[in-house]
Amino acid sequence: MSVPLSVLDLSPVSAGSTPQQAIRNTIDLARHAETWGYRRFWVAEHHFVDVASSSPATLIALIAAATRTIRVGSAAVQLGHHTSASVVEAFGTIDALYPGRLDLGLGRSNHRRAQFRAAAGQSARTEHRPTVVRDGVVIPPPFDPARIQDLSRVAATFEALLLPGAESKDYTEQVAEIRALLAGHYRGADGVALHAVPGEGAQVDLWLLGSSGGESAQLAGRLGLPFVANYHVAPGTILETVAAYKDSFRPSARYPEPYLVVSADVVVAEDDDRAGWLARSYGHWVYSIRSGAGATRYLDPDTAPPLTDQQQQLVADRVTTQFVGSPATVAGRLSALQHLTGADELVITSVTHRHEDRLNSHRLLAAEWGLGHVRAA
Template sequence: MTSLSILDLSPVPSGGTTGDALRNTLDLARRAEEFGYRRYWLAEHHFAPGVAGAAPAVLIALVAAATSTIRVGSGAVQLGHQTALAVVEQFGLIDALYPGRLDLGLGRSGRRGSEFAELAKRPPQPPGPARVVDGLLIPEPFSFAALAASPLLALYGSLLQQPGAESPDFADQVDDILALLAGTYRSAEGVAAHAVPGEGADVELWVLGSSGGQSAQVAGERGLPFAANYHVSPSTVLEAAEAYREAFKPSETLAEPHLIVSADVVVAEDDDTARELASPYGLWVRSIRTGAGAIPFPTPEEAAAHEWSEEDHALVADRVATQFAGSPRTVAERLRVLRDVTGADELLVTTITHDHADRVRSYELLAKEWAGG
């Protein structure tokens, strides 16, 4: 049976604090373990008043300490902001206390300023048409060109790196992490370096990606498991999965491709209640895509008070249309379609509601329905 896992952004609710969000994350992780979820991944976000997960390694250590059996990991460490050695040392330190439970998810998020500048210069491309593939909605692609041109985003990027620093190529960083974990790292001159802690750490390495680009290629060529983001970029999930499988080469880690696919879900006792709990989602996505950063997650009443323009609706249409909100049976059926169409070996679900109790209940209802199906 396809296993379910959780991606937690540690959302700050409207009227709440970062402390509230972190306490909610620890509580949800304990409950997720009770519900039978396989993995509990923490996201990395910066400059977002509505998301507390700015330091995933720190939060992973806290979650690992608060649980005992569930796998805990990053979804994903943004390698554009860190060195390979720093990442290996961080996760090696946690693994020393909680061996065999860590997933090190790596992502290209936090791309260098030159890449964003190039993206902003590209002429706008006509969007491809929305389509339905065996029951799964593949919406029109969203263009990040306007967001890439944001001066605020450029400032944030500069603050996350040392002045004048240049991030290495993503593939090179992944190779360095693999070598440091294995104890085989050598410089171009043949000098050995050993990460202590980190070398020999029993961590499971993952690559996360939103398209059929470099991330999918790197994961496939190195025989690593891959996570494709339907909840972030639903229009490109199929090309990401296909590119990964086409590039895959067997390794000591995997004999065949292993794919996890994410989805944004809200589950309640009935469809109407779930849709009401999920109603602030569009406003929250809007805050991200305008470049302002995720706002504290609104109440349904606060979301209903927002006056939507046509531009607002267009900005969030793909994400709202691909959120799975409904009763346990409704959401489980849609997740099975996602699994079947993408060929996912696992599913990674992320749920955000204003009230923590509703979020916990959503995961509980889904776990029970999935286990019974």
């Protein structure tokens, strides 16, 4: 039996469109995803770029209001940009009206800040391991952050998201605070009991997300929490990430066994050639991120110019690990990823220039995967 499929949506803004339309498209996709049998619908958190998911809690509330049964959540709230109390209160507010449907995924933006600061003082390393194919899954060399061409925008973004003089908390400490606030045993300064209203007792499932075998994977394992390994962001470290989570796992009351979700970037069309054309401008979008400019508006493949050799080299790991093709082609590759990693669930993200092509991609995959009765959009 196939594992469940879920959706991670970035609310991409297409060239010639607007952020307002991107949000409408996200809500429309969520409604369809629920009808087509996807288990969850998650949104990400990005700032000062041309994706419209800058306020995940707000967007999650809108999606929950527009759907009925599908689980809705974050992948992920970046903890370095928020206090523990603000996260719990926001999700508690949504849970008050849509109880038992929320997934609170947490990410480590403070780690990324340190990573980029370190990369700013380094030259890109020229030695790396070669791309390999393991049981049908492409494993490229890990991406070196020092290859990002201009880190000034990244640094400015991190600074803009913190109050002057503020420092983000240690990730492990902040996860502990969120768990304590949800459970009702949080203690503030001088041991004073504080209670999140709303938030305490909220029926929210906590998830951690990670792109390496570092703190996030190991912490999720130690706490007995479900974990998302980001193959779509960091395909080169997927095996280390999965191993770190499973090796560190300790059973919890909710999860006696590890529960692993693996992400993949997907474009599906009626045939391989059509899907390849729709995905033609994906490399341009990844290049805008890795050049340091931040994610730009997603280009129309009919008018996007070819990438240069230098641009192609910068994005090769992401382009070669995108799952592009007919429903049978993509389902086969996803099955290989699931078998290699032992994933209990897969979460897919799909970006195309036209919203109708993105809807069709999710619809075709749902039908091929056997998620249930799937009709045309």
